[in-house]
Amino acid sequence: MTTTATEATTAQAAVVSFDQVSKVYGDVRAVDGLSLYLHPGETVALLGPNGAGKSSTLDLLLGLRTADSGTVRLFGTSPQEAIARGRVGAMLQSGGLMEDVTVEEIVRLVCDLHAPASQLAEAVRKVLAGERVIDPTLAAAALADGASPLTERERDVLCTAADGSTNAEIATTLHLSHGTVRNYLSTAIQKMAARNRAEAVRIASEKGWL
CATH class of the missing domain: 1.10.10.10 (Winged helix-like DNA-binding domain superfamily/Winged helix DNA-binding domain)
Structure with a gap:
């Protein structure tokens, strides 16, 4: 694969970048070689039928899942680090509990995210x-x-x-x-x-x- 100077500049200036990102669940390839660059001021909607990989892509962007291949960058760093610095906010369309997190961990997370009363x-x-x-x-x-x-x-x-x-x-x-x-x-x-x-x-x- 050859990367041109224009593509390199585009990737460098992006606040969100997916470079040949893939995510697989068993036999299901939810995200397949996704390359995407988002820049300041842009509004982007992910459209597609159920199973198209929209939620998996957002999970990768928010650091909730790790890509099997490729690179995800957010504000020039990893999604986990960008979120730890408080640079990212997400509003979910539906509620639910994370599968691999205990009740105690969720309660501690909520307490850490909110100031004392x-x-x-x-x-x-x-x-x-x-x-x-x-x-x-x-x-x-x-x-x-x-x-x-x-x-x-x-x-x-x-x-x-x-x-x-x-x-x-x-x-x-x-x-x-x-x-x-x-x-x-x-x-x-x-x-x-x-x-x-x-x-x-x-x-x-x-x-x-x-």
């Missing part, structure tokens, strides 16, 4: 009060990536707060309401994984984001 309740209260809520894990990941997670307005508010200005003074300087300033500061503090505005200003300044 108190943390969730606090987040809901903040949202209802008009505040933004940033997941600490996502904030830490953003800090590790090196790119500024701050919006232009959040940066403006932090810059103005750097000299010790009060919320009222920041609001006057930037022509914003007091509530808007409070929300921007709260979001910026969460994104910096900081305890207060002073620490948020320090972290952002050290990283060159102000």
Whole structure:
């Protein structure tokens, strides 16, 4: 098999790639040499009769099954690693339990995927009060990536707060309401994984984001 430069570029730029993937169940070849590349912004539907291999293909994509031959890549890595990094979401059309998983393992999985009730309740209260809520894990990941997670307005508010200005003074300087300033500061503090505005200003300044 010969791979052209165009095909290589297409495969490299894809967020999902199946390269000559096959999956066999006994005498049944559910997926037979599938090559498929999906790129950012595309919406794709898998159509076919029962037994055509649609579910098996999705299982391979989600790391629920392993291909017998060929390679499946998701965001440039294996499906299992992409899912472990929280980069993938799936909504199933019907419910059911995985065959090879015990009840205890399922219960532990559900608990691990959901925040503690108190943390969730606090987040809901903040949202209802008009505040933004940033997941600490996502904030830490953003800090590790090196790119500024701050919006232009959040940066403006932090810059103005750097000299010790009060919320009222920041609001006057930037022509914003007091509530808007409070929300921007709260979001910026969460994104910096900081305890207060002073620490948020320090972290952002050290990283060159102000």
